[in-house]
Amino acid sequence: MKSFRTLAALSAIPLLVVWGCGGGGGDDTVTPGPGNGGTGEVTTYGTTNLPGRLVVQSANGPATAYDLRTGQRATLPTSATGGNDWYGSTDTASLLRLSDGGPNGTQVAERIRTTDWTVAGTPTNLPGSFTRPKVSPDGRYILTFWQPGADPAAQRLTIFSTETGQVVKQGSQLDGEIVTSSPAAWLPDGRYLYLAGRRLYESSPTVTASTLRATLTALPDNSLSQNNIDVKSNGSQMAISPDGQQIAFNWGGPRGTVTGDMNIWVVQVDGTGLRQLTSPPDPNSALTFVYGNPTWSPDSQWVAGALYMGGVSAAPVFPPDQSFPGVPGGIVGATGCSLNPAFVLPATASKVAISWPTYDVKYGLKVRDPSGTGGQWVSACSTIQWVQ
Numbered sequence: 001m002k003s004f005r006t007l008a009a010l011s012a013i014p015l016l017v018v019w020g021c022g023g024g025g026g027d028d029t030v031t032p033g034p035g036n037g038g039t040g041e042v043t044t045y046g047t048t049n050l051p052g053r054l055v056v057q058s059a060n061g062p063a064t065a066y067d068l069r070t071g072q073r074a075t076l077p078t079s080a081t082g083g084n085d086w087y088g089s090t091d092t093a094s095l096l097r098l099s100d101g102g103p104n105g106t107q108v109a110e111r112i113r114t115t116d117w118t119v120a121g122t123p124t125n126l127p128g129s130f131t132r133p134k135v136s137p138d139g140r141y142i143l144t145f146w147q148p149g150a151d152p153a154a155q156r157l158t159i160f161s162t163e164t165g166q167v168v169k170q171g172s173q174l175d176g177e178i179v180t181s182s183p184a185a186w187l188p189d190g191r192y193l194y195l196a197g198r199r200l201y202e203s204s205p206t207v208t209a210s211t212l213r214a215t216l217t218a219l220p221d222n223s224l225s226q227n228n229i230d231v232k233s234n235g236s237q238m239a240i241s242p243d244g245q246q247i248a249f250n251w252g253g254p255r256g257t258v259t260g261d262m263n264i265w266v267v268q269v270d271g272t273g274l275r276q277l278t279s280p281p282d283p284n285s286a287l288t289f290v291y292g293n294p295t296w297s298p299d300s301q302w303v304a305g306a307l308y309m310g311g312v313s314a315a316p317v318f319p320p321d322q323s324f325p326g327v328p329g330g331i332v333g334a335t336g337c338s339l340n341p342a343f344v345l346p347a348t349a350s351k352v353a354i355s356w357p358t359y360d361v362k363y364g365l366k367v368r369d370p371s372g373t374g375g376q377w378v379s380a381c382s383t384i385q386w387v388q
Contacts, residue, residue, distance in 0.1 A: 054304060062078050342364065
């Protein structure tokens with residue numbers, strides 16, 4: 001029999017659960033920031049720069065896309081009904097924008113091209129509540145963990161058709177579990193993978209069964225009840241690299257008396273080469289360190305994420321950085337929620353500890369200040385997505 005758990009037991013995990021809330025009105029116009037007088041490449045990462053753009057969700061208001069080659073920022077368009085929620089997938093050329101305003105209280109999911117931020121295909125009306133929807137690379141399906149009613153244990157892995165909005169498949173090895181995030185992701189060829197405990201399964205929208213691809217036995221025990229039942233994978237977030245070769249996901253594990261830590265791990269899609277990418281900055285701290293929202297660079301060489309520090313009162317220290325054009329000493333800031341620094345690591349890294357509360361300049365990201373007079377360090381309120 002599968003285990004049932006309360007949502008309170010997983011309160012330390014950052015959740016992106018959609019319950020039908022949305023923002024104000026908007027349009028499909030991308031608004032660029034003023035930058036600091038230049039459009040050329042700058043050192044947004046250490047002494048170099050990175051490919052693509054990082055989309056950072058705001059706590060209130062539109063998301064922002066930061067160009068990691070130039071440091072320039074652009075405010076992303078909201079839908080006519082105020083869609084400010086953006087979700088990524090393996091295809092870095094598109095994102096899923098979610099907003100209220102569908103018939104009978106449904107939410108409208110739109111596939112948005114990241115080249116020009118226009119809508120691709122027909123919007124899909126999704127009912128009920130669900131976690132972190134992901135559109136397939138061909139745009140035909142949306143994968144999510146859907147809860148049609150009030151029972152959280154009825155939330156199941158569900159595939160919707162983007163053309164009709166109808167359920168085309170439902171069910172997985174996680175049936176009967178309370179899934180608080182999205183431990184599933186699309187492969188480039190239209191199949192998908194998901195974690196059920198330490199077990200990695202493969203399936204597709206046209207196949208009923210799931211095939212066990214690998215068992216990640218080296219993962220630490222993350223049982224809440226210490227009864228050999230893996231449960232926190234249901235709160236994990238999974239991302240597959242654009243080349244379809246690697247998986248990044250976060251996973252919980254005990255550290256002394258601390259049970260709420262989560263670290264990002266990387267593994268090949270066949271289950272080999274499992275490696276812990278992050279590590280707590282202070283192994284003796286009573287604080288909880290949650291590394292989350294792993295997202296891949298378009299070239300599949302880097303993994304970005306955020307260190308979520310909810311529940312602490314001290315803000316991080318953002319040091320000056322003279323390598324960024326126009327940043328005067330000591331005048332720096334955070335974009336978004338200042339408690340949660342964003343970072344980037346090589347996909348080949350191992351057990352990197354992102355410093356806290358001092359912002360980690362080695363792995364942090366620098367962008368142009370919206371005032372046009374300097375730069376800022378990047379932090380994340382909720383989701384981040386790396387796109388082309």
